Amino acid sequence: MLCRSWALPSVIKGLCTHCGLCVEVCPNHGIHLDDDGPVFDERELCDACGSCEDVCPTGAIVTVFEIARPDCNDTSTGGQDER
Ligand code: SF4
Numbered sequence: 160m161l162c163r164s165w166a167l168p169s170v171i172k173g174l175c176t177h178c179g180l181c182v183e184v185c186p187n188h189g190i191h192l193d194d195d196g197p198v199f200d201e202r203e204l205c206d207a208c209g210s211c212e213d214v215c216p217t218g219a220i221v222t223v224f225e226i227a228r229p230d231c232n233d234t235s236t237g238g239q240d241e242r
């Protein structure tokens with residue numbers, strides 16, 4: 160059963176210092192920086208690893224990976240299947 164569902168990370172733009180670490184750490188190359196801070200390029204590129212949140216020195220990235228699939232009854236994997 161396919162149960163993967165999560166939101167992209169959120170950004171507190173006022174905290175971003177444009178250090179670029181989140182861009183470097185994303186294993187899927189799914190982040191770039193613009194004038195306001197990080198931009199997550201494509202939903203499909205994020206696999207919810209949390210690395211961008213972990214590496215950010217200012218706490219500007221918050222991963223809120225909401226699992227909300229009403230058709231998913233399997234909670235053994237935290238709502239995520241194996242790809
Ligand atoms: S790691 Fe944090 S401070 Fe650095 S560019 Fe990314 S969001 Fe901004």
Ligand code: SF4
Pocket residue numbers: 168184185186187188189190199204205206207208209210211212222
């Ligand atoms: S959670 Fe992981 S895959 Fe998603 S944007 Fe951040 S570093 Fe990239």
